[in-house]
Amino acid sequence: MAGSAPQQHSAQQGGQCPGETRNAATAAWTVRDAVIDFARRVGMTSIFANPGSTELPMFRDFPADFRYVLGLQEAVVVGMADGYAQATGNAALVNLHSAAGVGNAMGNIFTAFRNRTPLVVTAGQQARSILPFDPFLAATQATELPKPYVKWSIEPARAQDVPLAIARAYAIAMQEPRGPVFVSIPVDDWDQPAAPVPPRALAHTTRPEPAMMARIGALLDACKRPAFVVGGAVDRADAAEDVVQLAERHRARVFVAPMTGRCSFPETHRLFAGFLPAMRERIVELLDGHDAIFVFGAPAFTYHVEGHGPHVPPGAELCQLIDDPGVAAWTPEGLIAVGNVRLGVQDLLARPAPCERELPAPRALPPRALPPAAAGERMSVAFALQTLAEVRDPHGIVVEEAPSARPVMQAYLPMARAGTFLTMDSGGLGYGMPAAVGVALARPGERVTALIGDGSSMYSIQAIWSAVQMKLPITFVILNNTRYAALQDFAPVFGFGKEDPVQGTDLPGLDFVTLAAGMGCAGVRVSEAAQLAGALRAALGASGPALVEIVVA
Incomplete structure (x- = not known):
C-alpha cells in the first residue's frame, strides 16, 4: 500500500480523452465535459459520493469508464476515498452535498488532513442566481466550512473557472505535503460553456537541500549509537526499502514515531525497536543511550499529554527529514531537511559507507498469550x-x-x-x-x-x-x-x-x-x-x- 515513486504521479494531462467524440476546436464544451475530461486524464475515475440535489447535474450522462462509489453517509464517503487514495498513491475525487453534507464529512476530512491524503473534495452549491436570497440548502460562506483542514478552498467566481479550479485543486492536493482540497460548485455551473483544461505536466515532489543532507549524513557517519524514528511519510514516498538499507548500513535501531498511521519499516526486522508513545518523558527514556536520533517522515515528536524536560536525551543530537515545512518549522531543535523522504534517503545512501558498527541487541518479544484458564472467562x-x-x-x-x-x-x-x-x-x-x-x-x-x-x-x-x-x-x-x-x-x-x-x-x-x-x-x-x-x-x-x-x- 506504499505510495508511488515520486515521479510516477506527475500529472500528464495532455491528449484527447479516450472515446471522446466531441472536437474541442469545433464544438462547445460544458463545464461538465471539461471536468470529466481532466479527471480522466489524471486517473480520478472513481467518484466517492453521497447524492444530493445540488450535485445531480454533475452526473447526467455519466461516463461509462467512470465508477460511482456510493456511501450511505458523508463520513463514510470521505473515509472510503481516503483509503483508496492512500492505496493508489493518487488523489481521489469526492462529491458531497452542500452545507450539511460537508458538515457530516468533517471528521474524516480532518483525518485526511492529518493523514496527508490527497483528496479533491467537491460539494454542490445552490444556483448563483438565488444565492443572494439565502435559499434552502445553500452553503453560507461555503469555502470557510472545511477550513482549516484543507490545503486550499475555493468557490470559483465564474462557471467557466470551475475546470481550472479542479485542475489547480488536484495539483495542490498532490504536492507534498499532500492533503485534501475543497471546491464548491453552484448547481447551474455544470451546463455552462467552458474550455478544456490545457495539457501540462507538473512534478509533485522536491529534493531536500543538498547541503543540509550532507550535514545530516556527516552526523550519522560520526555518531556511535544512532537511532532512527520513522513515520508515515516514509511509506507515502515508497521509501521503506531505502530506509531499511540505510538502517542496516548504520546499524541503527528503528522506532516508529508516535501516532503513526502507516507501516514504514518491517516490524519483524532485527533492527526494529518498537513504538514510541506520545509522551515526552517516555520518548526520552526509550531513546536514552543513542547519540544521534534521525526522524524520517514524522514530527519530532507528537505528544498527547503535557510533558516536561528535554525533547531528546542529554548528549543526543536530533535531525529530521520531513516533507512538510509546517512541521519542520516547529521541530524543537537540531538539523532539519525539508523535501521528499525517498529522494533524501537516496542522497544519504549515495554517500560512502561509514565505518561498520556493532549490531544492537534485538528487542525482546512479548510472552505468548494464553487462552482463559476457566470456562466462561473472556479471552484477552x-x-x-x-x-x-x-x-x-x-x-x-x-x-x-x-x-x-x-x-x-x-x-x-x-x-x-x-x-x-x-x-x-x-x-x-x-x-x-x-x-x-x-x-x-x-x-x-x-x-x-x-x-x-x-x-x-x-x-x-x-x-x-x-x-x-x-x-x-x-x-x-x-x-x-x-x-x-x-x-x-x-x-x-x-x-x-x-x-x-x-x-x-x-x-x-x-x-x-x-x-x-x-x-x-x-x-x-x-x-x-x-x-x-x-x-x-x-x-x-x-x-x-x-x-x-x-x-x-
Missing part, C-alpha cells in the same frame, strides 16, 4: 490478536481502528512489511471501516482485514453495506469489550481513581452479527477461545465480506 485481546496473526496471510493488508487495543496489536500482530497497515493519524473515530472499503477497491484480489473496536465501528458501520454491494474481500474483525476502553484506560491521567466510574463509556447490548446481517454481510460471534482460529480462517477465506465479532476482556 492479546490472545485474540495473536490468533489472528497465526491464521492470516502475514503480507495481507490490515486497516485498524481499535485505539485501546493498539499497544497490544503492536506486540502480538506485527506487520512483516511496509505498506500493509493503515490507521488514522488524527485520533478521530469513524475512519477505519470505510477506509478498508477504499483499500479493497484499490487493491482488487487482495483480502483486507479491518480490525475495529466496538465503539469505533458504530461511527461508520454503514461501510459494511458498501462492501457488500461491491462484493469486496474484507474481513471485519470487531473486538467487543462492551466499553470505550481507551477512555477508561486514559482516565487516571486526568485524576480518576482506580474505582471511579467514567461516565458514558459503557457499551452494553451491541450485536454486530445482527447489524452486519441487516446489510447483507454474514457474521459470527465468538466468545470461546477454542473457536476463534476456525472462525477467523473461515472469514479470511470467504469470497466477499465477512464479519467476526470477538468478545474480549
Whole structure:
C-alpha cells in the first residue's frame, strides 16, 4: 500500500480523452465535459459520493469508464476515498452535498488532513442566481466550512473557472505535503460553456537541500549509537526499502514515531525497536543511550499529554527529514531537511559507507498469550490478536481502528512489511471501516482485514453495506469489550481513581452479527477461545465480506 515513486504521479494531462467524440476546436464544451475530461486524464475515475440535489447535474450522462462509489453517509464517503487514495498513491475525487453534507464529512476530512491524503473534495452549491436570497440548502460562506483542514478552498467566481479550479485543486492536493482540497460548485455551473483544461505536466515532489543532507549524513557517519524514528511519510514516498538499507548500513535501531498511521519499516526486522508513545518523558527514556536520533517522515515528536524536560536525551543530537515545512518549522531543535523522504534517503545512501558498527541487541518479544484458564472467562485481546496473526496471510493488508487495543496489536500482530497497515493519524473515530472499503477497491484480489473496536465501528458501520454491494474481500474483525476502553484506560491521567466510574463509556447490548446481517454481510460471534482460529480462517477465506465479532476482556 506504499505510495508511488515520486515521479510516477506527475500529472500528464495532455491528449484527447479516450472515446471522446466531441472536437474541442469545433464544438462547445460544458463545464461538465471539461471536468470529466481532466479527471480522466489524471486517473480520478472513481467518484466517492453521497447524492444530493445540488450535485445531480454533475452526473447526467455519466461516463461509462467512470465508477460511482456510493456511501450511505458523508463520513463514510470521505473515509472510503481516503483509503483508496492512500492505496493508489493518487488523489481521489469526492462529491458531497452542500452545507450539511460537508458538515457530516468533517471528521474524516480532518483525518485526511492529518493523514496527508490527497483528496479533491467537491460539494454542490445552490444556483448563483438565488444565492443572494439565502435559499434552502445553500452553503453560507461555503469555502470557510472545511477550513482549516484543507490545503486550499475555493468557490470559483465564474462557471467557466470551475475546470481550472479542479485542475489547480488536484495539483495542490498532490504536492507534498499532500492533503485534501475543497471546491464548491453552484448547481447551474455544470451546463455552462467552458474550455478544456490545457495539457501540462507538473512534478509533485522536491529534493531536500543538498547541503543540509550532507550535514545530516556527516552526523550519522560520526555518531556511535544512532537511532532512527520513522513515520508515515516514509511509506507515502515508497521509501521503506531505502530506509531499511540505510538502517542496516548504520546499524541503527528503528522506532516508529508516535501516532503513526502507516507501516514504514518491517516490524519483524532485527533492527526494529518498537513504538514510541506520545509522551515526552517516555520518548526520552526509550531513546536514552543513542547519540544521534534521525526522524524520517514524522514530527519530532507528537505528544498527547503535557510533558516536561528535554525533547531528546542529554548528549543526543536530533535531525529530521520531513516533507512538510509546517512541521519542520516547529521541530524543537537540531538539523532539519525539508523535501521528499525517498529522494533524501537516496542522497544519504549515495554517500560512502561509514565505518561498520556493532549490531544492537534485538528487542525482546512479548510472552505468548494464553487462552482463559476457566470456562466462561473472556479471552484477552492479546490472545485474540495473536490468533489472528497465526491464521492470516502475514503480507495481507490490515486497516485498524481499535485505539485501546493498539499497544497490544503492536506486540502480538506485527506487520512483516511496509505498506500493509493503515490507521488514522488524527485520533478521530469513524475512519477505519470505510477506509478498508477504499483499500479493497484499490487493491482488487487482495483480502483486507479491518480490525475495529466496538465503539469505533458504530461511527461508520454503514461501510459494511458498501462492501457488500461491491462484493469486496474484507474481513471485519470487531473486538467487543462492551466499553470505550481507551477512555477508561486514559482516565487516571486526568485524576480518576482506580474505582471511579467514567461516565458514558459503557457499551452494553451491541450485536454486530445482527447489524452486519441487516446489510447483507454474514457474521459470527465468538466468545470461546477454542473457536476463534476456525472462525477467523473461515472469514479470511470467504469470497466477499465477512464479519467476526470477538468478545474480549
